Amino acid sequence: MPQQTISIAIVQNKQKELLISRRQKSQHLAGKWEFPGGKVEQGEALDTAMCRELKEEVGLTATEYSLFESLNFDYDDLTLTLHFYLVTDFTGEASELEGQQIKWIQPADLVDYDFPKANITVINKLL
Template identity: 45%
Template sequence: MKHLNIAVGIIRNSQQEIFITRRAVDSHMAGFWEFPGGKIELGETPEQALRRELTEETGIVAHHVQLLEILEHRFSDRVVTLHFYLAEDWDGEPYGREGQPIRWVKQIDLRAEEFPEANARIIELLVAQAGVAQ
């Protein structure tokens, strides 16, 4: 079974909003919203992959990132290990460099059903964290 290691960036601004993008129609889990990120290439650390992917997908250069969680999820055809990082300090303004739709969502308003199933646990953690902060 195919195993993928993925670096995922949770870009959060000072208004406690999270930047998300919509998955392309020709991609695995098409149409769902997602946090920017992508495959960790051979020889890259998860943090290096994250920084590369954030620049490629959103046009930002992340400064300090913090590892939040590492989660594994099994699909029928693959296993993914997701390395979730929080990015709150960056240069540039995030946008969909690949033409993908984007939006900013209040952290507390994230909805797991709008994302691939593999993101459910991190969304639960983010929403709970936002609820405590209020």
Template identity: 40%
Template sequence: MKIIDVAVGVIKRDNQIFISKRADELHQGGLWEFPGGKVEQQETVEQATARELLEEIGIKVLEQSEFMLIEHDYGDKQVRLHIQLIDKFLNEPSGKEGQRTQWVAIENLHLLAFPAANKAIIEKLESVF
């Protein structure tokens, strides 16, 4: 089975994280997520993260650091999530593709419905911050 590499941005400002909601018709639709997307061929994780976040939520990433790596098998597809922490960026993030978005306090993230692969990200955010 082919593994899909996905660049994911955990966008942090003070004690809040910016999240968006997946469209109902998408894989894992209706769930909240950290914005990002597939890493294209000939693209680094950093380039993919910056490109996806500009396209999806309109921010220009100034600095990013590796936060964690998650491999998850959904049964119908395997993903490798490259989680990047973004705490320096330009512009106010918003849903550029019509998706719902919001800032959420780190301690409240666990109250929202996320894909299974994202649970480890929330746990690490809670323990680190």
């Protein structure tokens, strides 16, 4: 089964809201909500990948962050190793750079959005 390593940014603003984005129609798990992030490239450090993906997807530069959770998750066709970073300070304004919908929400509202199953453990920890 194919395996991918993913680095993800859980971005928290000064109001303690979290940034989420909606996966596009052309993507695996289309229509689901997620935290910004993506595949770690060959030889790339996990935190470097998170920072790169955050900049590419929503235009933010992480300036303070720490590893929040690492876990493995098996889908029927894919095994993921996920590394979630909690970003508590950043520069820039969040933008929909890849055409995806983004929004800031309260952590308690995470339960109102349809996230991939691989995110449930982390969402429960954030609540």
